[in-house]
Amino acid sequence: MTRADAIDRARKHFQSGEFLKILDRRVGYRTESQQPNSGEALRAYLVEELTPAFTALGFTTRLIEAPSGKGPYLLADYREDASLPTVLTYGHGDVVDGMEGEWRDNLDPWRTTTRGERVYGRGTADNKGQHSINMSALRVVREARGGKLGFNAKFLIETGEEIGSPDLRRVCDGLREELKADLFLASDGPRLSADRPTIFLGCRGGLRIHLDVNLREGGHHSGNWGGVLANAATVLSNAIACLVNEKGQMQFEALKPPRISNAIRSVLADVKVEPTADEPALSPNWGEEGLSPAERLYAWNTLEVLAMSAGNIASPANAIPGEAHAVLQLRFVVGTKIEQAIDAVRERLHANGFPMVEVSGAQAFAASRTDFDSPWINWAAESIQKTTGKRPAILPNFGGSLPNDVFSEGLGLPTIWVPHSYPGCSQHAPNEHILLPVTEEALTIMAGLFWDLGEKGARRA
Template sequence: MTRADAIARARQHLHSGEFLAELDRRVAYQTESQNPERRDALRAYLSEELQPAFSRLDFSTRLVESPTGKSPFLLAEYLESPSAPTVLMYGHGDVVEGMGGEWRSNLDPWRATTIDNRVYGRGTADNKGQHSINLSALRAVREVRGGRLGFNAKFIVEMGEEIGSPDLRQVCESLRDELTADLFLASDGPRLSADRPTIFLGCRGGIRIHLEVKLREGSHHSGNWGGVLANPATILASAIATLVDGKGRLLLDQLKPPRISNQIRATLADVKIEPTSDEPSLSVDWGEEGLSAAERLYAWNTLEVLAMSSGNIEKPANAIPGRAEAVLQLRFVVGTRMDKIVDAIRTHLHAGGFPMIEVRAAQGFAASRTDFDSPWINWTAESIRQTTGKAPAVLPNFGGSLPNDVFSEALGLPTIWVPHSYPGCSQHAPDEHILLSVTEEALGIMAGLFWDLGEMARLRH
């Protein structure tokens, strides 16, 4: 049996309907981590669904309780030979709110429904479909190799990624010896595009900044008080305009990243951001000047206004509101001091005539990535090229945030992410889906990678 046989076997899992039936069963668990009423579903997904799946692959499994009483973690381990390479994998089984009633044709978010090239359902892209692809590829290699993988594998699954992975670092640090590995390999987030396999080495960080102007209780008639009462909404809008301009360009130097290195520029030189017909078109003349779209997305910092509120937008009164608030988010790359961001904004606003604005951090994720000199990068890229005939895009990080720092910094592992979704997948929104075409290719990619890991063990002997 050969590498090609393993790839064909993985794809057969999709063609036979086995993979989609498995995914449908997993999507049915309503694992909304932001909903306290789903606590039992979060645990059940691990104990009822994933533990048996890993056991069928001869992994030993156990649930690890959260140190703060939140949802448990699943630790699965397969040890074949102390001389074989060991890979640590990751997935998350929690999802965002289902948003039932908002999906096309009133689709049920808790079923995996196939329409043409799309498989709809909450979690299909983020992240149940992606870790299901990796499990299916492991199974295919094992079937072809006569019950063996050829390498050692460990898997940790959390149920709190959508609420910021609050206990992941503490749990992983407590399990440091058990999570020892040669490589961290996982799948989440989107590819560069549906037709180009992608490797990313880490993630941008993200921090939410809450701005609030509270001048008085209640609202006051704009005719009787206009011109003599300060308007908090006007103040807030003016303050934000000192942080980011009308073309999305950062104005505060402390929010900007270090200079983009020549190495990163070279890596991104062939990366084209080309939305498909059902994705939003890139905005003309938006973002940092002098950068390509890829550099803006993967190598620069961006400040976005996520929400603003003052008065009642549905029923505006002829009155000056007493308060205004906004939630901003800075997405940032490695080299940005996350611990300095809030203080920098506060100092800037207060010095600029806005001492009435309260500034606080609401949520944060660190930026991290694997060094470009890691030999695992070329190894992964060559494996994918051999499987698909395509040169994968290699990104220093992807645009969003993941708990990559837990694995790259806390555990000290080289981190390689091979995503199985695409930018138009509608994750975190109604109509979340994966593409059958990408899923089939991804099953082959992961089977090829796992086969090659096994060959590495053979060569070591």
């Protein structure tokens, strides 16, 4: 059998309806890790659904309990020959809340429903659909090679990604020997666009910044006290304006990243951020000046206001609020001095006359990416182009966040992410879906990558 045979098997696996049947079964597990009663479903997904699937592929499996007592992990291990290359891949079986009753046409989030080119269901995009694509690709390559892969493979599935992967680093540290590999290759997040295959090398980090203004208890009549009492909401609004202006541009250097390197500018030069008709249009004149939309998304930092509160917006009283609160989020790339961020914000506000604003940080996650000189980048790009005839977009990191640092820094692996979703997939919202054409193409991409990894192994042997 040949590479073309493996890719043809991937297409037939999709066109026969077999892949969607598998995905429907996996979506049916209500693995909402944010819900306190989800433990049974999380465990069942790993034990009842994935363990038999990996066993059929020749993997040995082991369930690993989380140190915190939260959702367990599944480690699947396939060893063919110590002289062959080893790939570590990853996925997560947990999903966000199903949000029943909020989906279009009252669709059931725990079943897949196909409407046109969309397949709806919770987890179709994030992440059951994506790790299922990779598992199916392993299967067709193994079949095409007569029961062998041509490489060694390890697959780690967690069930706590949607609550911040609280145990992932400790688990990986404890499995350091078992997780040794030549390459980390996994799938999560969206492509640049539905029609362009994408590789990203890491992720932006994130830090939530809480701003709290507590001037006095309760509100006071705006007629009797207006003009002589400080308004907490006004103070907070102006404090935020010291950090980020009306065009979304950060107002002080401490939160900005290092200069964008020529290497990053080069790979982003042909990356166009072009929303589809059902996605929001880009805002004109928004964000850092002098940067392309791609550079703003994938190579720069942004400070966003996530939420604000003062008074009662549903039933406002004629009163000056005594307190106001806001939650901001800094999305940041590698090289940002994140350890100094909270102190820098506090100093900035104090220097501009806002010592009454309390500043605190929460929910931080790291930025990370593979070095651009890694030979695995060109290897993956050439494989994808050979399969699809399309030059993939190569992103230094994607705009959101993933626990990539656990693998790139913690385990010291080159990390390559090949996403199978697209920006308009509605992950984390009602109507989550995947696209049929993207899913079929993704199956062929991964079959090509796994086949080519086996060819690499043959040359090494």
